[in-house]
Amino acid sequence: MSKLTGRDPSLLRRINSTVVLRALRGTTAPAALTLTELVRATELSRPTVEGVVEDLIEAGLVAEAADAAARPGGTARRGRPARSFRFRAEAGQLLGLEIGPHRVAAVLSDLTGRLTGSLTREVDETAEAEARLERIRGTVAELLRRTGTARDALRAVGVGTPGIVEADGTVRLGTALPGWTGLALGERLRRSFRCPVLVENDANAAVLAEHWKGAARGVDDVVMVLAGLSPGAGSLIGGRLHRGFGGAAGEIGALHLLGREVTPERLLSTTDEPLHPLDEAAVARVFAEARVGDGRARRAMDRFLARLVHDVAALVLALDPELLVVGGWASGLDGVLDPLRAELERYCLRPPRVVLSRLGDTAVATGALRVALDHTESELFTVEGAGTAG
Template sequence: MGRLTGGDPSLLRRINSAVVLHALRTAAPSAAPTLTDLVKLTGLSRPTVEGVIEGLMESGLVMEASAEEGAARRQGRPARRFRFRVEAGHLLGIEIGPHRVAALLADLRGRVMGSASLEVSETASADERLERVREAVADLLRRSGVACGSLRAVGVASPGIVEADGTVRLGTALPEWTGLRLGERLRRSFRCPVLVENDANAAAVAEHWKGAATDSDDVVFVLAGLSPGAGSLIGGRLHRGFGGAAGEIGALHLLGREATPEEVLSTTGEPLHPLDEAQVARVFTLAREGDARARAAVERFMRRLVHDVAALVLALDPELVVVGGWAAGLDGVLEPLRAELARYCLRPPRVAQSLLGEAAVATGALRLALDHVEEQLFAVESTVTARR
């Protein structure tokens, strides 16, 4: 599209269309608005609203509501009512992790319609892992009766430092992931925009949308695991950093050449091998049963996690820290974190456990797709006031 100026009639049409569409999209499904309602809601003239509605119906985004979708029927000819077609397109949120891939399908309001997940080997190649993604998505679309061509945006969340174009600049958690043009590879499978984000960043977005951080705009989400990562919201906006590497707290121990995670969690004096979730869970179980070496290992793990989180809290001063990831389900994570943050931080934040659990990353990816579609549909409304 060419450059638009303030006096350009095409800009005015876009503004008016965005205003009317927003009013329809936010209306309760049981109270589809009439033309008169839309005039009151938008402040636009009736001829303008009529023209916009006609264009939106031609585009497939709006349709006339049935009698059941409107208010109670009165005597005489009923007023025409209209609704936003949430089924006019669909969104996908995809999580790519070490042990599984998962996908969520939603309508244009972000309402989840279905989900799918498949296990994947920790040692799977990049090609094998991406094939599992395609299998999960194909299964989900087939079961939901949705054509791939109906997708308007796909959000993808993955471990690693992700650049703006969807390239994984550094990804140590998955084989063959560093340097992978993840966005480019997945765009071959979808005929719509594909947005790629770091998994902890996506989870932070999810918790702010419908999790433990819905009432907070300054949030740190900790994806607690063997090498923890974090995502941060500042003023309600995701903070990615200059190159997408903000929140990589798992690398902090390298600054002081401290013990590796394998050494931190060892109960034998030798590095823990293999270093995986099952082994770590076993260490935590032994600690609960009173094993002295396991308890010492858990204390080292907690101290490392607390120090990593405290560094980020001191830098960002968040209102809330949300802890998620597999380690968040282990006993005794939250209380030591609260106590130590109170000790180290000038203004200790609230600490809460994730409400979304293992769905947080895929939910955040879905929100990224929804944000992209909303920006396309409504961006002009936030920058220019609607005019009659």
């Protein structure tokens, strides 16, 4: 790594721009900061702050605020008002996408993560990759049209999808969606946008969302389980997403392949034959029958939950999280929490708290938006990326 010195004026400009942007980004509307307040907050000289602010205004990231709006209470002072400045959250838009077995979803936000629009569309679970990609493109186009958002206003796109995802957005293994294994998803989607596209596993996106806006706020050691036919999990360790060496951390749905003979098709069967077709609608019918007292359905549900809690217990033993969040379609099932708690108390020295997802079926798209927001904040509010701001 090269040594940082004060002899590089471009580096100094990037550092100063970053410091000023951080100070302005830390305020909330309708608050703004005067030059005097910026000098105090950044510990930079007044001429330096004035120059940086003018550059950021030219770059479109900062705007001068009206005096009445800048001061708490909204009353303008007598005499010549002090100039005040605010971060322009509207200077760009961020997009979060979910591409799942039965639906695609898109959420749009400003540069602070405040939602400005969302749209969800159903998709057939048997749809091939091309049809699914076309569905998400159409959903994005409609959302942009409804919100009056220009495509070139997008600064980053985050994507959440099932499967093991490489750093470049290629799906190394994705059994939940037809034609998904080996798909260069990031590359394909980048053709539709003029900004970075970042692809993340759906469970990883979901745990980021719960940590941001859901049940895991304020908790830095978290496991989030998307409890479906092939359950997956996302984990935060010390507040940082844990992907594993090959991006496969949390793939507990593969445990039945490692010497476990009972597949979901047999676990959930109410007959002597494997459940077919194995889809969420069929599983929902099994659980509905169990709730009204059908004995075979009840045993099928118990088998499925037993497998789920054992798989989750293995992950919890390895990571020792403070909190376990249960999401996915199974999060709405009666009795899913009590078996999990009982199993974890049986096996774990210190069982985590177990709660349901607060974000429900919006978790993956919200987490994908968080991925886009993290990328943009890294560009705008770190020294390395500050040069692009002005």
